[in-house]
Amino acid sequence: MSKSVRFLIPLIIFGALVILLVIGLGKDPSKVPSPLIGKSVPAFSLPELTNPGRSVGDEDLKGQISLVNVWASWCVSCRQEHQALMALSKETDFQIVGLNWKDDAQDALAVLRMSGNPYAMNGYDPDNKVGLHWGVYGAPETFVVDQHGVIRYKHIGPIDRKIWEETLQPLVAQLKAEGA
Template sequence: MAKSWRFLIPLIIFGALVILLVIGLGKDPRKVPSPLIGKPIPEFSLPELTDTGRTLVDDDLRGQISLVNVWASWCSSCRQEHQALMVLSENPDFQIVGLNWKDDAQDALSVLRMTGNPYDRIGYDPDNDVGIEWGVYGAPETFVVDQQGIIRYKHIGPVDRKVWEETLQPLIAQLKAEG
């Protein structure tokens, strides 16, 4: 009897792995929960990409609603969302702050020269020091930060019209009404 159980153990382990795989495949990778939702933004200080004599700090994200967009010149999805950000940059209800992530400054500046700059400010984070504090998994990612500096939402992947209309715009309207 003991020998027959020994042959079933690999089958049981295989079955358990299949169940875990099926559960994992059913999850949306864009819905990775962030432990920072509802918490103050991490303290940070970064040189600005477009003016290295200036510094972007956490206090720059207080006092108004901010979309913090993590991007890089090497990121094809970032280029995909760029036009949507250009359109959003005309909206006076919030500022768009870029976090240029794990990138070469000259490559990033070249992309901005060719495609336009939707950002009010851009922090330069080539070594991922701030990205780690924000829990960045990849680019693009966009955080909504309220007027008090509290992270209210994190979107993984490109921002497009659907994301804007169904998620970001209603949240920003709510935050604006809360004042």
């Protein structure tokens, strides 16, 4: 192999890596597809954060539309979205179910005491056993689950008024109409 070819190979590899990096930087990280869309929620059972004698499981997500919100007390973005969830908790078209993820129960309970509790129920998953099956890799994440327990949408990042009005509310309305 000649010296010019040896010189070009690393240059070509470097150029390809730069192209992949530029393509990756141009993508919206909140639009990472989930292989669970269109599938039933994974079977699970967790202790309820505010009442450890009670459990929260996949059966609790059937019969009505659910927003399953993955959150943690240490998550700054989760605290930012908390007021939006409090406002949404007054809606009657769906329930908000929390998945307290990789957290300390006392810290999580303190956040709920200070900021209010928007969750109809809140599964406690300190070891990521359930989060792993849901494909959770960060907080906050919110899943929209239909009345049949099928995951219809996954949102990565905090929910705000714009995301609610442009994305989640139309989907909830559609699911409600389908179930009527």
